[in-house]
Amino acid sequence: MSLYLGALDDDRSILYTLEAMAVSQGWEMHTTTDPEEALSWIREDRLDILLVDYHMPVLSGAEVIRRAREMSGSVVLLVLTVEESPTVAKELLLTGADDFVSKPVRLADFASRIRLHGELARYRRDMRKDAPRKGISEATLRRVQDLLREEEAPSDVRAVATALGLAYPTAHRYLEYLVERGSALRIQEDPEGKPGRPRFRYCRVP
Known part of the structure; x- marks a missing residue:
């Protein structure tokens, strides 16, 4: 365990x-x-x-x-x-x-x-009322949290996925779960007039 x-x-x-x-x-x-x-x-x-x-x-x-x-x-x-x-x-x-x-x-x-x-x-x-829902591993959740604490600048999903050896959708799911739980912040990048979907970065709550 x-x-x-x-x-x-x-x-x-x-x-x-x-x-x-x-x-x-x-x-x-x-x-x-x-x-x-x-x-x-x-x-x-x-x-x-x-x-x-x-x-x-x-x-x-x-x-x-x-x-x-x-x-x-x-x-x-x-x-x-x-x-x-x-x-x-x-x-x-x-x-x-x-x-x-x-x-x-x-x-x-x-x-x-x-x-x-x-x-x-x-x-x-x-x-706990905020216990991880089905499909969320406590061990992986803590790895994501630890990575956000160690990073000085906000990280995007791809960087988190690469650093932890996770699939992109998995990293995204965990980051969004942390945002939902109030344990991380989602920051929208300035698109600078470029078309397409907005990009987000994530960081720990100060």
Whole structure:
């Protein structure tokens, strides 16, 4: 199952370990020490699961969880912690956390929890009102979204199709779906007096 993971921790060595574990299971992992970057992933709907360190120096893990849950009801939020206090656990669950991953993180526990919560993430996505309609693959949709984020200038359908190895009609369908969902903008090119159908370019929503 394709999964898109994110991890927020102020210890880069832990992030390296988590990324290596995710890659070994065939999952994509984004890592950061910046809470605002992690929250931007949630805002842009880039993740299925976000792992958050409880002890963060600038913005607490509990506050990151609270803000992330306000942005998304479908993303699975897991807390990385060495804490075993019932009070802390209750606080985090009330702010929107789904579960905990104990430090130090071990591959077997990490992999089993991610697989379990990956099913929860998929179920929540399927229940969303804006869940991809029939004929739209979540994995391909995210590839198109990632390409639009990486491009500095708006891209036309042919450029997107070529970059991602998609058929032209397929690329067009996904781009139009993103526009319909409010996740991309369609920009009409100035025809400069030339006859024919108008040409469009697409870009991410600023």
